[in-house]
Amino acid sequence: MTKKDWTGRTLELEVGAVAHGGHCVSRSDNRVVFVRHALPGELVLAEVTEDNGGSFCRADAVQVLRPAGERVTPPCPLAAPGGCGGCDWQHASPNYQLELKSKVVAEQLQRLAGIEREVRVEALPGGPLGWRSRVRLVAGRDGRAGLRAHHSHDVIALDDCPISIPGALDDALDRKWRPGTEIEVTLDGSSRSHLRELTTVKGKTRGRQLIGGTAFQHAAGRDWRFDAHGFWQVHPDAANTFASLVGEWAEAPRGGRAWDLYAGVGLFASVLAGQVGPDGDVLAIESGYQAVEDGRENLADLPQVRWECGRVERLLEAAEKPVDVVVLDPPRKGAGKAVVEAIVAGQPDRIVYVACDPAALARDVATFAEHGYGLTDLRAFDAFPMTHHVECVALLS
Known part of the structure; x- marks a missing residue:
């Protein structure tokens, strides 16, 4: 045929x-x-x-x-067929974007987890433009930095990017680069710019810091210093919003035990540490060596936080059990069956799951359900306006 x-x-x-x-x-x-x-x-x-x-x-x-x-008319002329692939919904009004994303999250929960639930995606402060603090660019054949077209290796050169924080990309866009070079741009919470050049030789990627290198942020009532190109929320208001909700739902008991999985530099671990107090125990697991080092320095005043570097499912095998509450913030692909089963083995009373992909979240929620954990609550946030991405925080018990 x-x-x-x-x-x-x-x-x-x-x-x-x-x-x-x-x-x-x-x-x-x-x-x-x-x-x-x-x-x-x-x-x-x-x-x-x-x-x-x-x-x-x-x-x-x-x-x-x-x-x-x-x-509506897209605010960026490159958000069009054949143009930049960075935005998906610039042609929809901001309120309608929230409605579309709400339908997507609800549909994924129904289709992949069998859960019928009304979802309302909430906007974060600041509006749909000028929010993006971290961008990875690539240099085209003419040496100008830009973004790739949708599902393509073609590079669309930029003069500006309306969803990025104003001025964030100036250092990258004002230069000429070797074609194919990838450029990481970060604007931190103190408006400091950080610029790193990435080159790949024989399958190995190396970074060369051109400007800055150590990012400064303030979130969850603490000051943070860490590698500017390590993980941190892209939207300026996301870290505080998610940390507050995680604290509200975690309810880790005084003197209790908590796990923070895919811990990054310890944003949620700091919240859990405040709840369990000095006599409690927080196990923070993160696979990135630099993030663990940064996390240890940032939370040095919280000895109840113990750091482990490695794969979550392997390190949980030896973790002390039972655990009172688990917080996890996995990468876009989700936690997966092995991690879910390792969490369930700890017999937590509550699980707070922070997810940047509704399909991955729904698949993992279905796996948790097989072990008796139901979806108790869910909130969704438009942490990536103009794009199709949405951040969800789910409570399972």
């Missing part, structure tokens, strides 16, 4: 529901078409950009024949 290849073909499509990943679902000739730059209910002409010949293909809406009432 000959596979279909519609690449380059233009289709007239009635746009259906929003889907996880920054696109909407449509159908043509019994095939699913995932359409970017469209909104539910619109009639569009869409050009097929990717087609592997299976049951679906991908397309960009190149002309809107019947616009939705929530459509």
